Amino acid sequence: MELMLQSKNFLITWGQAEKEFRVEVEAIGHVRHKNLVRLLGYCVEGSHRMLVYEYISNGNxxxxxxxxxxxxxxxxxxxxxxxxxxxxxxxxxxxxxxxxxxxxxxxxxxxxxxxxxxxxxxxxxxxxxxxxxxxxxxxxxxxxxxxxxxxxxxxxxxxxxxxxxxxxxxxxxxxxxxxxxxxxxxxxxxxxxxxxxxxxxxxxxxxxxxxxxxxxxxxxxxxxxxxxxxxxxxxxxxxxxxxxxxxxxxxxxxxxxxxxxxxxxxxxxxxxxxx
Structure with missing residues (x-):
């Protein structure tokens, strides 16, 4: 089965973006509930940050x-x-x-x-x-x-x-x-x-x-x-x-x-x- 992912990107040029990235990882990185979008992983490279989530395809x-x-x-x-x-x-x-x-x-x-x-x-x-x-x-x-x-x-x-x-x-x-x-x-x-x-x-x-x-x-x-x-x-x-x-x-x-x-x-x- 093909795994579908979606991501959220941060460009760390100011403090709030870095803070939001860290908070998001800390807040839901360890939680599991069927009504929470699952955080599958994250990537850090230079000033770039990426959060990888399960893919939800039916809008909001x-x-x-x-x-x-x-x-x-x-x-x-x-x-x-x-x-x-x-x-x-x-x-x-x-x-x-x-x-x-x-x-x-x-x-x-x-x-x-x-x-x-x-x-x-x-x-x-x-x-x-x-x-x-x-x-x-x-x-x-x-x-x-x-x-x-x-x-x-x-x-x-x-x-x-x-x-x-x-x-x-x-x-x-x-x-x-x-x-x-x-x-x-x-x-x-x-x-x-x-x-x-x-x-x-x-x-x-x-x-x-x-x-x-x-x-x-x-x-x-x-x-x-x-x-x-x-x-x-x-x-x-x-x-x-x-x-x-x-x-x-x-x-x-x-x-x-x-x-x-x-x-x-x-x-x-x-x-x-x-x-």
Whole structure:
């Protein structure tokens, strides 16, 4: 079987590039999880650095929700939940199952790669931080992507696993709605997706937030569960957010259907498309 690889290159002309290279090797060089992109090796030659990863050929979540992969079809509700649940499990592993903990610090849809079975795989650990045993947080320069970054991290520079939890909540809402976290082309009250969604849920209009491009809409119960988890994750008070392990358990909660019934009713990963 032919082994497919993909690489990430660094040209070390300034300190941040060298730092990101070292962090990425240290953060995920020793970890193994089916929802993490595997780092297979690295190369150092002069001022050049290369990280070699497993090859993921099915685009990323940002492309499926907003970009080039949209022409392949629209992700079904089941595919969106499968992808985001996989990322939740990967984060629970990084936060709760290894030592030191790994705080990703840049959870966003373009960093979620998707394989041929529509499993989500978390990638790009260049901004990650390691949180050692006994430490509740670290203080660091604010990094990440606007719209996904936790408010307390923006305001204080204090970073811990609850910062990733907030970003995951935004990611889950993005998957549900098909909207960018921040979009200035929308009406003023819809620019910031999280605040708009809170208003919609508060006005009992939750069913209107689902991506209109999806042909088969989720059940009320499935939508309620996803929104409940997401809104808990984006709570402005960090201590009130769940752990990623708790988020996984909430997303996996039974909805009254037997496993056999769910298997029989499971649709394809995409609706429509021109392929």
């Amino acid at each position: 979540l940002e492309q499926w929700l907003h970009g080039a992969m949209r022409q392949q079809g629209v992700l079904t509700w089941e595919a969106r939940i499968k992808i985001t649940l996989g990322i939740a499990k990967a984060l629970a592993y990084l936060h709760e199952d290894i030592e030191p903990k790994v705080i990703h610090r840049d959870i966003k849809s373009s960093n979620i790669l998707i394989d041929e079975e529509f499993n989500g795989k978390l990638s790009d650990f260049g901004l990650s931080k390691l949180l050692g045993e006994g430490k509740s947080h670290i203080t660091t320069r604010v990094m990440g992507t606007f719209g996904y970054v936790a408010p307390e991290y923006v305001n204080t520079g204090l970073l811990n696993e609850k910062s990733d939890v907030y970003s995951f909540g935004v990611l889950l809402l993005e998957a549900v709605t098909g909207r960018d976290p921040v979009n200035y082309s929308r009406p003023a009250n819809e620019v910031h997706m999280v605040e708009w969604l809170k208003q919609m849920v508060g006005s009992r209009r939750a069913e209107e937030v689902v991506d209109s491009e999806m042909e088969a809409k989720p059940t009320k119960q499935a939508l309620k569960r996803a929104l409940l988890v997401a809104l808990k994750c984006v709570d402005p008070v960090a201590d009130r957010r769940p752990t990623m392990g708790q988020a996984v358990r909430m997303l996996e909660a039974e909805d009254g259907l037997s496993r056999e019934e769910r298997r029989k009713s499971r649709p394809a990963h995409v609706d429509g498309g021109d392929t």
